[in-house]
Amino acid sequence: MRRARRRIAVITGVMITLLVTAVGGVADLVMRHAQSEQMWRELRHNAAHGDLSSPPVCTRLYAPGATPHADLPAGFPVRADLERVRRTGEAVERTVRRDRTVYLVRTQARADGNVVQAVFDMRFQLADRTHMWFALGVAEVAGLLIAAVTGAVLGRLAVSPLAEALARQRRFVTDASHELRTPVTHVYTRAQMLSRQAAAGELPAAHREGLARLVDSAGRLGEVLDDLLLSAALAAGPARPAERRPVDLVALARSVVAGESDRTRDGRLTVTVDSPPHPLFVDGIESALRRAVGELLSNAISHTPAGGRIQVTLLRRGGGAELTVTDTGPGFDPAETERLFERFHRGGHGGRYGLGLALLREVVTHHGGTVVAAGRPGRGARFAIRLPECSPAPAAAPARRVRAGRG
Structure with a gap:
């Protein structure tokens, strides 16, 4: 919304500037032509009939x-x-x-x-032209000030309905996600219990596959709700200082990789982590950063065939921390690079990316970083997150013992 308001103000200022410049240019041309015609006419008359002892002024x-x-x-x-x-x-x-x-x-x-x-x-005529352009310059400055005020007012009036509509949409998404989270959690928990009973033989074997699908669908629905809540929180504005703290990106990445060990083992994937021996701290919200790193790894797991390799690399580069996830999956067409970060984009190889990568970019941008993707069909994909590095949190000062003295 702020960018839209600024854009309207800039466009209004540019239009007024062009208008004043065009008016000044036309006025200058008309003045030059009129002065030239008049001066040459007077000069020819004076050359033919002027009094040599008492010529006209100038x-x-x-x-x-x-x-x-x-x-x-x-x-x-x-x-x-x-x-x-x-x-x-x-x-x-x-x-x-x-x-x-x-x-x-x-x-x-x-x-x-x-x-x-x-x-x-012609010195007086030239002075008149200079005065005219000075007056136009003053009018231009005044016009720009008026344009700034007008653009700000117009921008606010024009964007306010859209901003209100977006705010209502975000509130609806947040409220709906909150309302749906509890019943979805109950469904997911109940489905897990039934799945365990089916696995233990307490339920007919014919229901095992359906229950497994129900558990998977309920889990994915919960993830979508979490994504919607996080996206709405990011769109609401910058995080409060109390919500941000130094996060060790190395420890976070290793934790995320460990959390996906079951999926990588079931998919017969090899995941390696290459990181420096020291921590890499970035300032941010740990849950959001965990979601972003988890999305990169989950995306790589989903698109890497059995027996493939996934490499997670962390390093310090240019005063920032960089996390790279490289896989040996089917890759993607370089022309689709930007579209990968669109919501629910479906790639050329049938890969569906859902909210994940779009939310990933929102999280990284919210933290002042960038995310880039590179890949070629049949040669895997590479996603890199770059975040500003920060200092670690100061250690808490130890409590001082106070020995009571005798009065």
């Missing part, structure tokens, strides 16, 4: 034999133009840039045969 007139004005700019008259007009009889016009200003120069022969050169100083 105009200097020079003619051979006439006394030049004391304030005639340096470098004038342009003698090459005088010689050319005497030789050809045709008028010559040019623009001269000198002394931080611009001069319009026209040299022509008058009706009486005298050759006259008129010089127009």
